[in-house]
Amino acid sequence: MEKRLLGVIDATAFHEGLQELTLHRSPAAIPFGGRYRLIDFVLSNMVNSGIQSVAIFPKYQYRSLMDHLGSGRNWDLNRKRDGLFFFPSPRLDHPVTGVGPLDHFAANIDFFKRSEQEYTLITNACTIFNTHFFPVLEWHIASGCDITAIRKGGVSLGMYLLKTSLLRELIETRHETGYLSVRDAATDPNSPLSLCSYPYEGYAAMIDSVDTYFSASMDLFEPEVWNQLFPRERPILTKVKDEPPTRYAREAYVHNTMVANGGLIEGTVENSIIARGVKIGKGAVVRNCIIMQKSKIEENCIVEGAILDKDVKVERGAHIKASGKKPYVVRKGTVQGAWMNS
The missing domain is CATH 2.160.10.10 (Hexapeptide repeat proteins)
Incomplete structure (x- = not known):
């Protein structure tokens, strides 16, 4: 699977409801659960699914995010080929309109042209969940869809799967289509593309405000939620710090x-x-x-x-x-x- 799926994490989003926690950091770098950062969940899900090439596209206050991720060693992404890639936004004044900003991708089009993976998974950086993406890819291929959105209870989780060739096409034709993000293409009812939804059944919380952050944190005390987020076979990886016990x-x-x-x-x-x-x-x-x-x-x-x-x-x-x-x-x-x- 690792040669078929490219991971792209969109860390450009700005959530007004998180301002009190993002004055000095990207939303993706907000601490969670005492030892993790929000980005750890989607990044660990990609690695646990066998994805060996992950590109992160940040925009605001990303110094702490870069410090946390480093070379990607803690996620086994410090590789000679593929591995972890970091592409900061070249335009700080450009508005963020949705998951998968095509202008930001266009500034790094060479990365997508050189990628050998046939499919690309594009996600946000602030959703708390734990899953294996291989069943999503199998479902996407079997359904024959152009773009598959992952949803829970009919609500989008801000994750989209499509062919890498189609992503390059969306980037190159963005001025003609008017699409500013992959989300725009995935939600346009008049799109000529076939759009599908993959139903996700497990626990998931999108963190876009202090209230949702606090609520998801308190959910960790529920055994059912804890077991879904931290199964032994799919650990959530994070930056290792050699410290003594409390x-x-x-x-x-x-x-x-x-x-x-x-x-x-x-x-x-x-x-x-x-x-x-x-x-x-x-x-x-x-x-x-x-x-x-x-x-x-x-x-x-x-x-x-x-x-x-x-x-x-x-x-x-x-x-x-x-x-x-x-x-x-x-x-x-x-x-x-x-x-x-x-």
């Missing part, structure tokens, strides 16, 4: 919580996701929260219903509490004290 003080109490490496917990933590290197002091209480990498919650703090971005410091005795169902977001690198209510 230390737990004698007085610490941790319940129904995901905890990554390298931290220190001395307080109470419930129903939360704790990333790498987080420190939670004595007497502190953390409930229903997402605490990102290297944040520090000092003694006797109360943090409920919040998302703390990386390197946040909550000063001793401070209270942070969301009012209502919407999580309270503390931006990266800030210091919080006293009472904070959303």
